[in-house]
Amino acid sequence: MKTVMVTGPGQTAVLDVERPEIGPRDVLVKMRACGICGSDGFYIAIGGIPPRQGATPLGHEPAGEVAEVGAEVEGLEVGDHVVLNPMAAGDGIIGSGGAQGGLSEYVAVRDAKVGTHLVTVPKEIPFPVVALNEPMAVARHAVNRTRPKAGDKVVVFGAGPIGLGAAIGYKLRGAHVVVVDIVPNRLDKALKIGADAVINSAEEDVAKRLIELHGQAPPSFAQGERSGTDIYLDAAGAPVVIQTVTATARQGATLGIVAVHKKPVELDFGSILTTELTIVLSMGYPTEIFEVTRDIAENWEKYALIVSDTIPFAQAERALTLASTPGAAEKVVVTFD
Template structure:
């Protein structure tokens, strides 16, 4: 089969013919229809910030497809089923995995990083990592449920514990943060404020009906602006990885507010007035990936008509275009939310 493979010390993926992995008991073989191109793929390729455990590795971790074959002992899936592939793969045996909290598994593997991923015509994966995708969700929008949508959903709902009527501020409106904007809306936020340094990202936030868009290059202290615009923020999420945002936003936080760190950056986290954390009883929390609750709940939100992700699909591309897509995402060419790779050509009816 054809796959996009990353070799050690390389910044680009090689399109190669690779063997189709064998189907063990409990495994499902999936014909990949769509795989989203994610910013974290850039960290592994163009940026070289993240080193993988082993090379060569097939990247791609936001996938949907159709089951083509099932191994013995597979119970929940059959040939022809439409599926979403989970991007964080827990061990399945530890205390956290047994509770469905696989993103807390100490031995978690990420698809398309620690394990071969879905920039490939097919993947072979244990059935517990798959979710049924209803017919009414197109493959492209289904694929991005695996990370771009489920990661901010987890941060908002299970870590940030959003409540209807709350004011939400989202720093960093790229591929993940932009979905925090639309999801905060779907989960009943009274006001959603989007903050970014990129005009295109703020445009996208406008398309997803943020109440206000703040260009961080034009304000000296975003906390002051947030305070003026909202009168106080209940939930702040950062997908930018610029930790100075926490210090700025702190002054706009309401008592009992939650601040969720979901963007990974390399600058130190500093608080000049830590007393504010105590005084306002603010929780500063971390969120990474999602657990087994997110994708089924998102599918319910979608099928009940409260979530539409069509704005997120920028364009579709053959596997051979993957490096170009990564570069365009890096330089934000065409103001992308999600480029979609279709390793088996056109998506088609199924």
């Protein structure tokens, strides 16, 4: 079979490798779609995951169809559509340092257990949408970390796939959601997936607009006018987001950070002391990988709006280049025949 691997710093190749053989407790999944994540570009740049000897398989957002089922595996049949949990694989995280990658024609799930390693999904959901499961689990963990409740006023900075996924998650919890970005078509998409309002931070005063949308917070020790926003989520990774939040957050607000900040960010504890701002970090998806699957199944048309480009596996290297080119695409998914 063919698989995409990192072969050196800045280098990838589609290589021929042996198709996995399965045992009685294993499942062989024919890949039907695999999303490309920003971290894939990072893995390529550094030459491995982590840098190591030999080629490294890519692709950690896999969705597929069951091709073979071991005799001892329960709850699965050939032809079932499934989504995988990359972090549960016994031979290492799929596409993130493990022995297998989702940008392959087949993936073997060892000691497969439904609900732990993979789950079935309705067959009417297009595979590119199913392949959103992993990044949407990342977004859902960020939502869960900020502990929203119905009626909360939320602002999400960044209308990329994670930010949009989080916006959907907050709306499903009954929150009022504002999305901030600088790209008009991203803001249009945020409205289509259900955001209550959007702010173009390149053209508008974010602090002023948040007060207009979420009201002004009651007076407190903090100086200046403060927004009534309850939860801020940084899915953008820009230092200005942190500066904006600390300057506008009300007493007792929460700041969640799911974005990767590539450089240190200055944080003035003296300033935020007066607001008792709660800051929570979010990484991965400890419990959310299949929690979000149910929501995707029920709302897949809305999630489908997040996918911007689908590219066939035969052009996988072009897909990787497109996904890593700033501004060229928002969410690229590789599809398999």
